[in-house]
Amino acid sequence: MEVSRDFESGGTTEPKKAIRRGGNRAALFVYIMEGLENMAFVSNAISLVIYFFSYMNYSLTKSSTMLTNLLGTASLLSLLGGFICDTYLTRFATAVIFAFIELGGYIILLVQAHRPDLRPPQCLSITHQCEGASASEAAMLYTGLYLLALGTGGVKAALPALGADQFDERNPKEAKQLSSYFNWFIFSLTIGSILAVTLVVWISTNKGWDWAFGVCTIALFLSIVFICLGKPFYRNNVPKGSPLLRFLRVFVASFRNRKLSTPENADELHEVYLDKEATLHHEILQRTDQFKFLDRAAVIRRTDDGASMTRATDSGLQWRLCTVTEVEETKILIRMLPIILSTIFMNTCLAQLQTFSVQQSTTMDRNFIGFKIPGPSIPVIPLLFMFVLIPIYDRLFVPIARRVTGIPTGIRHLQRIGIGLVLSAISMTVAGIVEKKRRNVAIDHGMVDSPDALPMSVFWLGFQYAIFGAADMFTLVGMLEFFYAESSAGMKALSTAISWCSLAFGYFLSTVVVEIVNKVSGGWLANNNLNRDKLENFYWLLAVLSVVNFGVYVMCASWYKYKKVEMIKKDDANSTSLGN
Secondary structure: OOOOOOOOOOOOOOOOOOOOOHHHHHHHHHHHHHHHHHHHHHHHHHHHHHHHHOOOOOOHHHHHHHHHHHHHHHHHOHHHHHHHHHOOHHHHHHHHHHHHHHHHHHHHHHHHHOOOOHOOOOOOOOOOOOOOHHHHHHHHHHHHHHHHHHHHHHHHHHHHHHHOOOOOOOOOOHHHHHHHHHHHHHHHHHHHHHHHHHHHHHHHHHHHHHHHHHHOOOOOOHHHHHHHOOOHHHHOOOOOOOOOHHHHHHHHHHHHHOOOOOOHHHHEEEEEEEEEEOOOOOEEOOOOOHHHHHHHEOOOOOOOOOOEEOOOOOOOOOOOOOHHHHHHHHHHHHHHHHHHHHHHHHHHHHHHHHHHHHHHHHEOOEEEEEHHHOOOOOOOOHHHHHHHHHHHHHEEEHHHHHHHHHOOOOHHHHHHHHHHHHHHHHHHHHHHHHHHHHHHHHHHHOOOOOOOOOOOOOHHHHHHHHHHHHHHHHHHHHHHHHHHOOOOOHHHHHHHHHHHHHHHHHHEEEEEHHHHHHHHOOOOOOOOOOOOHHHHHHHHHHHHHHHHHHHHHHHHHOOOOOEEEEEOOOOOOOOOOOOO
16 A cells, blocks of 8 residues: 655555645745745845935945845855754744745835835935935844845755755656756746846836835745645655764764774774654765775774774764764765865856946847836846746756666756856857947947947847856756755755855855956956946956866866765664674
8 A cells, every 4th residue: 555754754644644745746835935035035136236325325335235245145144044954943944934034124124115214315416425324224224134134045045955855866756856846946036036127126116115125025925825835745854963063073083083993894884774753764875985084983992892882872972983974974065065166156257247247238228129128127138048948958958868868867967067167158258259349339339438328239148148047057956956966864955055155155256356357457347437448358357267167177076976875774673883
């Protein structure tokens, strides 16, 4: 008779009484929440700088810095959300709690935007030398912003892992669905982003910021409702304790056991097999040859009479003895670090493309069938390409590649990331060519210092955006899937949070890159006029650096060893120690 299982209960029930958990039906609620939450967040990430400048009377430089810090902090706080997911709460509970925190941030911003007495007087001076925000007004603003950052960071960490938990990697059919899940997760994110840079940006521009924050508040509330509606269908993870504490124990134990010899036979190292009511299956990571010095953490000590000492018999050995799985979990994180670092530069290119392309668009003809495209809505171009490319990739490319390679995902995760890095370099090259043409148009028509739009369509930017949209599709989805698949069962959310941190570091690095290039080049980007700057040279420099970065990535990817998992099911013993 067929039975129904979930991660949390591990129990069985009769088919007539059970709700079938997991699968695409459960993931659908995750897609809806991600789309609505991302619509709210991206709309502010695109245009909050205008709110800071025009409504809160901060300088343009201060406004830009505030927004950059907000985006970077939100991405970094995903680590906190991932840590809480893996250590204390289920992914579902974490997503809901952090979503309510984010909702509180939007409510504060809504109230401040609606009440003129909670904001400084409107600034009408061209020089923008007006009364700034008071201490209480600034405190209210920052409280709302960083509740928003904390909330979205936690949601971004919990949500991808919650959806991925609905598919069993050991089941061949569900393994294929898991690969598609990450594609459709980014697809839902893309739909939310499209609505953000079109609908919500239009509302903030034409109806007011209180209306825009109101729409974001409603969207986030609905996202909470939808994710809660799916609760009966979720497979919920059981938190396995702090992964950071396990990493620390491995390093401490390997140092304390540094004088012990490491046996060649892996069966002589400490391991524990579990079969408790809370977990029918226990993930056992097999020993690998890399970082052998850490294997000493799993060397079993002997008493004077020759008996083995294990944590099952001596709780005082917590910091002297670890399991092979705990050691390998630590090795996985170390192996991942070079992959993480080599993807940061692509996100630096993304930051430059987003900022400079928007500035380029303001000098170009933005008319489209009688409608003038707003500057902050220009990022809709790569989003539309992603909207088209993701279904094509998932429904056409992956099945064809799967027949050739025999891999459920069509190509390996690291290959997918690598393709995205190559496309990123090509995009930077094309961006330089388009910018060179744009500047030549300005020079040829004598419009170098003219505020009028050039006789060149903004859709020329679509070439670089299309290629980078494809790059983002390959790399971002590949990173989420890679970190989820390769991490141990006890650090799935923390690992997927690393993907967002790569984005944060990319944005932080972008500011440094611009400053260094300006100093070394003698001012490629020093003029306040793109028609006099040499932005094309900057793009081509980024292309060259992207090629170098790809070379580093290839070396890191070649060195990386995919994890090997042995799923053990024990029916008789509750715990057994190898070598005991």
